[in-house]
Amino acid sequence: MERIVDAREVETGTRVSASQEPSTRERRAMLHLSNVSHAVNHFQNQMMTMLYPYIMADLGMTYTAVGILSAICSVLSSICQGAYGFLTPFFSRCKLLGFGNLGIALGTLMSGLAGSYPMLIVARGVASIGSSAQHPVGYSILSSYFPTKRGAVMALNTSVSNVGTLVATPLATALLLVLSWRQIFFVVTVASVVMGLIYFFFRDYGMPNRAGSGRSGLVQGVASYRRVLKNRNMVLIALVFMVGGAGRDGGVNQIYFAPHLANDFGYSNLTIGILITAISIGSIVGPIFFGWLSDRFSRVRMLQVSMALSCAGTLWVAHLGPGEVMLFISLLLYSAFTSSRGTQTQAIVADAASNEDRDAAFSLYFLLGFLSQPFWVLITGFLMDNAGFATALTVLSVTYIVGIFVLGFMRDERPTAMNPAVQ
Secondary structure, three states, rough: OOOOOOOHHHHHHOOOOOOHHHOHHHHHHHHHHHHHHHHHHHHHHHHHHHHHHHOOOOHOOOOOHHHHHHHHHHHHHHHHHHHHHHOOOOHHHHHHHHHHHHHHHHHHHHHOOOOHHHHHHHHHHHHHEEEHHHHHHHHHHHHHHHHOOOHHHHHHHHHHHHHHHHHHHHHHHHHHHOOOOHHHHHHHHHHHHHHHHHHOOOOOOOOOOOOOOOHHHHHHHHHHHHHHHHHHHHHHHHHHHHHOOOOOOOOOHHHHHHHHHHHHHOOOOOHHHHHHHHHHHHHHHHHHHHHHHHHHOOOOHHHHHHHHHHHHHHHHHHOOOOOOHHHHHHHHHHHHHHOOOHHHHHHHHHHOOOOOOOHHHHHHHHHHHHOOOHHHHHHHHHHHHOOOOOHHHHHHHHHHHHHHHHOOOOOOOOOOOOOOHHO
């Protein structure tokens, strides 16, 4: 894979000096902070599943209204994710993450105060704009802090964030026993405020010098996007993320599996909760395992293997009948395979882009990848209504074959001359 060379390396003929690298202690602190803030982000998104019935009753919302709200938030977040490459030449990535978490806090607070459906749309929109920084900026800064362990670190970050998803359902259920849905929003607001304030105490390593005029910063941002768009491999890996039908946050796995288990198999709420937990566990284990492998073998080949397993797992689950034990094991493996794609593609993005262009690369990657999510959600829902669950997932299984085909046009050429100080 062609690597875009850092402008500073061209000017000096050397890598950035070790004095500009974070210490081991700073690396660990940033990893822990990013993991926890990402988990809090996922927790707040997942808890909405449990709060929606109460919100719908109080605000008079229909299922269609919930779908429209989800689509608006998804589009807002995707568009904002595509803009951070323009902001990082002017602002520290740590400060962007700090303000992003404060934005989540503001939106969450507004959600608790919302007295009507339009007000709730505005509130969740503000929260979505705030949360948009976590993926492109968060992964970019982790790749700067851990240049030789990107696959494993990004996989760990993804898996820890999925722990937030895992605990959200039981914790939100417990909180609803003692608090109203509005009070729950007020309580979780505090967590995002704390995360946001802590980010302001961290230093942004691995970024080019921001000194200069506003115009020069804008020119720098535009140039970064142009270089990324000219890199064929960057566009190809974004396409791989787009075509995978399942495995993304808030996508097919979270929306349609519970209704399938209830309507097609007639399982109780307790049984459904246990089986959905299998999906959450798989989304924690899978990224760690495949991220570890991608640091030791060809990232492209390991991604192809995981997508082939995703195809096989999707076909298996599509035609699997009732049976709690077999379903639990199958859903765990299915989720482990389908959720592993994101961390591997993100590591390839980090390898392909220089420090100067990495923010633009991640911004475009998440913009393209998540813009396709509403499409897959709508297609799956239409197929489930008209042809059934098995047909819907069979169609999704084909998307992974398309991804494997696209990967055939890529070469795995990660940077090799790494500074010993950062290993």
